[in-house]
Amino acid sequence: MIKTALTLSALILLSGCTEDSDTQETQAPAATEQSQSDYQATDQWVGKWTGVEGLVLDISKNQPAGPGHYLLEMRYGLDADQSGTFEGQAAEQGISFSREGERHLLRAGDGEATGMKWLAEKQECLVVQSGEGYCRD
CATH class of the missing domain: 2.40.128 (Lipocalin)
Incomplete structure (x- = not known):
């Protein structure tokens, strides 16, 4: 939960630094979620x-x-x-x-x-x- 909040906070801060902030905000969380689901399956x-x-x-x-x-x-x-x-x-x-x-x-x-x-x-x-x-x- 804390990790997610920190990630989202970082993304919000970074969004003010680029012109294409919508793309970054939608892609970064999806990549993190995919990674977690990958290893949760393979941990089995x-x-x-x-x-x-x-x-x-x-x-x-x-x-x-x-x-x-x-x-x-x-x-x-x-x-x-x-x-x-x-x-x-x-x-x-x-x-x-x-x-x-x-x-x-x-x-x-x-x-x-x-x-x-x-x-x-x-x-x-x-x-x-x-x-x-x-x-x-």
């Missing part, structure tokens, strides 16, 4: 998720980085070097993270969305890409 994903053949994803909150930031401890392949811990951030459709120089989006889905027949019957899953998914029983 914290914990252990399992894939096939020993693949695993363990999501924890990255407390020092603040709300909406996560640590993704992953074993995402069968090779020894296909594991690690990656920093993620809440995004509109899931958790955005970078791995091996590529941006990925961890998003909610079901077993079918993982593209793996062994997980096809699962209902609560997280998917990185077709062929890489993790589910809860």
Whole structure:
């Protein structure tokens, strides 16, 4: 509540400094609300998720980085070097993270969305890409 009041006060003060104040006032609060809803949804994903053949994803909150930031401890392949811990951030459709120089989006889905027949019957899953998914029983 106090944070919202401070944000609104700052926006009112800034509106006198620019010619296009209507645009700023309508966009800034929406961006803040979207960010909060993003991480409130992804906070529910914290914990252990399992894939096939020993693949695993363990999501924890990255407390020092603040709300909406996560640590993704992953074993995402069968090779020894296909594991690690990656920093993620809440995004509109899931958790955005970078791995091996590529941006990925961890998003909610079901077993079918993982593209793996062994997980096809699962209902609560997280998917990185077709062929890489993790589910809860």
